[in-house]
Amino acid sequence: MHELSIALSLVHLAQDAALQAGAVQVKRVQIEVGAMAGVVPEALELGFTIATRETILESAELRVTLVPVVVFCSPCGQEVEPTNSLSICCPLCGTPSDDIRRGQELDLVSLEIVEDPLNPEQPL
């Protein structure tokens, strides 16, 4: 499963960041996934559940924000959002574009961690 290896590296990244921040537990992980990232969010969530076992991310909630595809259309001279992510054409003039500006990312956006019992929540 392609998403499991993505989830594993994501968990690794999040764990490193959380430990550096002095976390004892991670409650929530927020990521941005582009519509063209080639990731099925449901499969990623399943992979995340598997990847977080016996880590400080165990039972953390994964929040996935989907990022729409944005391309640059040179005839229009602006960034546009294609209505169909399968055929990437400008919705204004219909010109196909391969200058993709957004929609391919897979980014760790934020973590909600438990630092210590006296100070339970701190955004990273």
Ligand SMILES: [Zn+2]
């Ligand atoms: Zn256009």
